[in-house]
Amino acid sequence: xxxxxxxxxxxxxxxxxxxxxxxxxxWLLVPYVVSVVLAFVxxxxxxxxxxxxxxxxxxxxxTTSFNTRFGTVETLHKWVPILLCAYAFAxxxxxxxxxxxxxxxxxxxxxxxxxxxxxxxxxxxxxxLPCVLVAGALAGALWAGIAAFLMVKxxxxxxxxxxxxxxxxxxxxxxxxxQVWPDRGAGHPATTPVGDGALLPGIGDTPPFHxxxxxxxxxxxxxxxxxxRTATGFEMRAVGANLxxxxxxxxxxxxxxxxxxxxxxxxxxLAGSIEVAGVHGKxxxxxxxxxxxxxxxxxxxxxxxxxxxxxxxFGIAVLEVGAGSMQRTAQVPVEMVLIIEALIxxxxxLSDIVRTKLRGx
Amino acid sequence: MGEITEFxxxxxxxxxxxxxxxxxxxxxxxxxxxxxxxxxxxxxxxAIGFLVSFKVGSNTVGLFAAFAAAALFGLVxxxxxxxxxxxxxxxxxxxYFAALGAAGLLYREVIGVTMAPPLIxxxxxxxxxxxxxxxxxxxxxxxxxxxxxxxxxISAGIYWFMYKTRSGLAFRSIGENPKAADSLGINVTWAxxxxxxxxxxxxxxxxxxxxxxxxxxxxxxxxxxxxxxxIALAFLGGWRPHLVVAGAAFFAGxxxxxxxxxxAGIGIPHQFVLMLPYVATLLVMVFAFRWARQxxxxxxxxxxxxxxxx
Numbered sequence: 232x233x234x235x236x237x238x239x240x241x242x243x244x245x246x247x248x249x250x251x252x253x254x255x256x257x258w259l260l261v262p263y264v265v266s267v268v269l270a271f272v273x274x275x276x277x278x279x280x281x282x283x284x285x286x287x288x289x290x291x292x293x294t295t296s297f298n299t300r301f302g303t304v305e306t307l308h309k310w311v312p313i314l315l316c317a318y319a320f321a322x323x324x325x326x327x328x329x330x331x332x333x334x335x336x337x338x339x340x341x342x343x344x345x346x347x348x349x350x351x352x353x354x355x356x357x358x359x360l361p362c363v364l365v366a367g368a369l370a371g372a373l374w375a376g377i378a379a380f381l382m383v384k385x386x387x388x389x390x391x392x393x394x395x396x397x398x399x400x401x402x403x404x405x406x407x408x409x410q411v412w413p414d415r416g417a418g419h420p421a422t423t424p425v426g427d428g429a430l431l432p433g434i435g436d437t438p439p440f441h442x443x444x445x446x447x448x449x450x451x452x453x454x455x456x457x458x459x460r461t462a463t464g465f466e467m468r469a470v471g472a473n474l475x476x477x478x479x480x481x482x483x484x485x486x487x488x489x490x491x492x493x494x495x496x497x498x499x500x501l502a503g504s505i506e507v508a509g510v511h512g513k514x515x516x517x518x519x520x521x522x523x524x525x526x527x528x529x530x531x532x533x534x535x536x537x538x539x540x541x542x543x544x545f546g547i548a549v550l551e552v553g554a555g556s557m558q559r560t561a562q563v564p565v566e567m568v569l570i571i572e573a574l575i576x577x578x579x580x581l582s583d584i585v586r587t588k589l590r591g592x
Numbered sequence: 593m594g595e596i597t598e599f600x601x602x603x604x605x606x607x608x609x610x611x612x613x614x615x616x617x618x619x620x621x622x623x624x625x626x627x628x629x630x631x632x633x634x635x636x637x638x639a640i641g642f643l644v645s646f647k648v649g650s651n652t653v654g655l656f657a658a659f660a661a662a663a664l665f666g667l668v669x670x671x672x673x674x675x676x677x678x679x680x681x682x683x684x685x686x687x688y689f690a691a692l693g694a695a696g697l698l699y700r701e702v703i704g705v706t707m708a709p710p711l712i713x714x715x716x717x718x719x720x721x722x723x724x725x726x727x728x729x730x731x732x733x734x735x736x737x738x739x740x741x742x743x744x745x746i747s748a749g750i751y752w753f754m755y756k757t758r759s760g761l762a763f764r765s766i767g768e769n770p771k772a773a774d775s776l777g778i779n780v781t782w783a784x785x786x787x788x789x790x791x792x793x794x795x796x797x798x799x800x801x802x803x804x805x806x807x808x809x810x811x812x813x814x815x816x817x818x819x820x821x822x823i824a825l826a827f828l829g830g831w832r833p834h835l836v837v838a839g840a841a842f843f844a845g846x847x848x849x850x851x852x853x854x855x856a857g858i859g860i861p862h863q864f865v866l867m868l869p870y871v872a873t874l875l876v877m878v879f880a881f882r883w884a885r886q887x888x889x890x891x892x893x894x895x896x897x898x899x900x901x902x
Contacts, residue, residue, distance in 0.1 A: 281701060329681060331820075377874075385878045388827065390628065390681075392877065394820040398870045406863035524689055531682055564700035569693030576686045580678050 258590070262582035270574035277570065278563050288561040292553030292568065304440045306545075306552045308510055311447045312337065313551070314544035315502035316526025317533070318454060319375075319495040321540060323389070324530060325458065326470045326488040332378060332393025333499040334523035335400035336371040340500025342407055343370025344429075344507045345422050345514040349412050352426025359428035364446075364504050371500015372493050374400065379489035379496075389492060397523070401516075408516055421515035431509040441509030450498075451541050458537050467491055471535070499526075521569075525551065528572050532579060547572065599848060600732040604740060605805055606844035607837075609634070609798040611743045613822040614829065614836045615750050616794030620666075621831050622754065623780075623787045624767040625673060626891035628684035631819025632691030633662045633792055634799030639695035641800025642810040643702050645712045654712075655739070655800050662796020663789045665691055670788035674781045677893040699810065711808045715739060739801055744837075746794070751833040763787070767831075767887030770894035780894050795819070817870070824873050830884035846872050 275285035296306040319333040344367035351359055378396060381387035408420040431446075433439030458464040469477045470484050478484050502522070507514055529547055533539040554568040613630055620627050637658035645654030665687050672678045703710060715737035724734040754760040763783055765773045770780045798818075803810045825843055829836035846869035853865045 381874070381878065386881045387874075387877045388881065391820065391824045391827070392874060394817065395824065395870045395873050395877075398817045399867050399874075402863040402867045406861055410861055410863075524692070527685060528689060531685065564697045566693045566696035566700065570690055570697065573686050573690035573693060576689070577672075577683070580672070580682060580686070581676070583678075584676055 258586065262579060262586060266575050266578035266582055269578045270571050273574055274567060274571040278561075278567065281563065283561055283563050288557050288563040288567070291556045291560045292550060295553040295556040296549045301438060302552060302556075304438050306548045307440045307444050309551050310541075310545050310548040311443050311505055311509075312502045312520070312522045313525045313529060313548055314447060314541055315450075315498050315505070316522045317529035317540050317544050318450075318526075318537075319371075319499035319502075320526050320530035321533060321535070321537065322454070322458075322467075322495045322498065323488070323491040324471070325467045325535065326484075326491040327474065328382070328488050328492060329390045330375065330378075330393050330492055330495045331390055331523070331527065332375065332396050333495070333502075333526050334519040335393070335397035336374045336496040336499035337503040337506070337519050337522060338400040338404045339374040340367035340371035340503030341507050341514045341518065342404055342503075343367050343500065344504030345407070345412070345425055348425025348429035348507065349423060352429065354426070354428050356428040356430075356432075359426060360431065360508065363425070363429045363508055364501060367504020367507070368497040368501040371503060372497035374500070375492045375496020379492040382492065383485050383489040389488075393492075404514060405516060408514060414513065417515070419515060419517075422513045424513045425507065429508055430512060431505065441505075443505040443509040446505070450501075454498075455537050463487075463490075524569070525572075528576060531576055534579075597728060597731055599845075599852070601735075602848045602852075603841065603844045604732065605736055606847050607840045608740055608743045608801050608805070609818055610822060610825055610840040610843045611747055611798075611837065612801070613795045613798035613819065614825045614840060615747050615833055616791035616798070617822055617826045618791075618829070618831050618833055618836055619750055619794070620784070620788040620791035621826060621890055622764050622767045622887055623784045624770060624887060624889040624892060624894065625670065625784050625788045625791075626680050626684070627666070627669060627788065627792060627795075628681055628823065629665065629669065629688040629691060629792075630795050630822050631815060631817065632688035632695075633665055633795040634802075634815045634819040634822075636665070636691040636695045637662050637796030637799025638802050638810060638814060639699050639799075640796070642712060642803040643698060645804065646710055647702070651712065651715055651804050654804070655797055658796040658800035659793040660796075662691075662799070663793035665796075666789040666792025667785070669792065670785040673788075673893055674784045677895055680891050680893065696812070709809055709811075712803065714806070714808045715804050737805070739797075739804075747833055747837055754833060764887075766894075767889050770889055771896075774894070774896060780896075784894075795822075798822075821869070821873055824877055824880070827884060827886065828876055828880040830880075831886055831890070842876070843869065843873070 271289060275289065278285040278288050295302045297303065316333040316337065319336060320330050323330040344363045347366045348359070348363045351362065354362075374396060375393070378389050378392040381392050382389045405420055408422050412422040414421045414423045431441040431443050434442055434445070458468065466477070466482045466487055469480070470482060470487055474484060506518055511518060525547055529540060529544045532543045550568050550572065554565040557563050557567070558565045613634060617627060617630060640661045641654040641658035644657040645651045648654070669680075669683055669687055672683045673680050717735055717737055720734040720741075724730040726734070754764055762773065762776070762778045765776075766778060766780050766783050774780050799815060802814050821843055825836060825839045829839040850865050850868045853860075853868075854862045858865070
């Protein structure tokens with residue numbers, strides 16, 4: 232089903248000539264650059280057609296993250312959930328499964344985190360904070376586990392089950408935020424704040440960024456090692472690369488695919504508890520933002536490379552933070568950025584065909 | 593009795609978005625193109641249908657505009673999967689994002705931020721003479737707006753085409769075994785292209801119907817996952833148009849039931865009542881994927897020069 236999203240042509244074998252490696256790296260990088268440039272050109276034409284100034288629009292899109300410390304912190308804070316939702320999509324995709332449910336997993340993870348953060352609010356940070364984060368990951372894993380169970384046991388298509396679970400999760404958090412621990416004064420469905428011990432400490436000053444950013448960096452390494460250096464990671468990649476071959480070699484493919492979904496759900500759930508512990512200090516409706524879509528976009532753009540994910544996610548975080556200021560300064564609606572992101576993705580897909588033609592194979 | 597009549601009278605229009613979008617999905621699916629951009633196309637259809645109706649002052653024009661816009665996205669999907677043979681899921685997802693972005697952009701450009709949201713007139717009911725006077729059945733089936741009748745006629749038409757015509761038989765064979773179909777001289781690319789374009793257009797109309805039937809308002813979350821439920825519905829109906837009608841009745845029934853239970857206030861928190869359609873979908877899919885059939889070549893691209901088929 233996913234022939235064309237097999238991992239991007241891998242880098243040259245270790246004994247290749249150095250110049251060969253450069254060529255291979257270029258074949259890998261140039262399509263990205265060309266796709267981004269083309270998407271911005273098309274986006275610019277649309278902005279022109281709307282009667283606005285594309286140069287001013289793109290200037291604020293691309294520079295907001297770096298002009299002020301506030302913008303930088305905002306970008307890092309967006310990078311965390313976008314990247315974690317991208318992992319939630321990409322890890323199951325390694326086994327050929329599409330997880331379209333990261334926002335549900337994130338919200339249920341946030342619910343798990345906020346529940347402990349409120350119930351045990353008197354506990355000191357050394358105990359409470361890890362509990363909150365782990366609870367988020369477990370809750371997310373459990374939520375994705377429903378889809379995994381239905382997939383392994385009853386052969387239910389995972390695209391559908393993960394999506395449908397999103398809509399159930401919206402009601403779950405609405406219930407928790409308006410019935411279980413409601414903050415009546417918030418004017419918007421939200422829970423009461425978690426205890427101080429549940430908050431991720433800030434780093435730096437005015438404004439600080441939360442330490443979930445560092446936690447995410449650690450996770451980047453852990454996931455890369457897991458996928459490339461462990462037997463399970465190897466088996467997962469084998470299933471995605473060639474299902475038949477993996478089956479012939481005795482890999483339990485369907486269980487492994489289920490496990491991939493559960494791990495993905497755990498990562499998205501962690502994103503939820505990090506949002507609670509680092510950004511909001513509580514759970515509120517709408518906190519999933521558009522992280523589902525952005526995670527999928529990043530996951531597809533990285534084309535199976537776990538190492539490319541953090542970089543691509545950072546680029547998307549920059550665009551997302553810039554989108555708001557573009558709307559304020561250049562009167563171009565924020566949705567323009569989503570269109571540009573979709574265009575980058577489409578051009579990237581097309582670049583495969585161009586590359587195949589150019590290389591004559 | 594009154595309660596049941598009322599329930600069914602509400603259920604029939606609620607079936608329409610499911611019916612139109614699912615028949616569109618089934619149409620391209622039987623030729624082997626698995627469109628996953630429905631949610632985006634419905635949002636786009638709702639936005640364009642609303643905006644055009646608002647500006648032009650005619651809901652009919654709005655419905656056709658929504659068809660055209662979504663059909664255009666369908667054309668891109670068809671071209672990229674049949675000619676360029678890119679992955680159907682990935683292209684579908686990319687188009688879903690693009691459609692969401694386009695819908696938001698257009699609404700913001702045309703309407704902007706307003707104090708009072710703009711309204712369009714809802715569709716008028718056209719009771720069918722004589723038939724609508726039959727007690728019970730007349731009220732339930734024959735006293736609705738024109739799109740309702742059209743949705744059922746389109747369903748019947750697709751069924752007739754697929755199962756009662758020679759070209760329909762050829763068409764269905766593409767989704768099962770494109771190589772065999774190709775060797776019989778059936779144009780696989782053309783069939784996949786037109787069915788994806790028309791099918792996507794129907795999904796767009798399904799979206800456009802939403803602001804026109806209940807409130808006359810457009811809101812961002814108004815599609816509320818129906819585009820995804822429609823895919824579940826296609827599987828539930830075994831990708832057969834007549835069974836999809838029955839499935840649409842089930843989905844619409846759940847939706848109406850949830851709304852009515854919420855209004856009636858039955859002691860259960862309304863959030864759990866609103867979960868009902870989605871939980872029911874999950875349960876139903878267990879059965880759908882056990883027993884229902886699906887086209888053997890669904891979601892896979894056909895390359896005439898490839899030796900690997902099947």
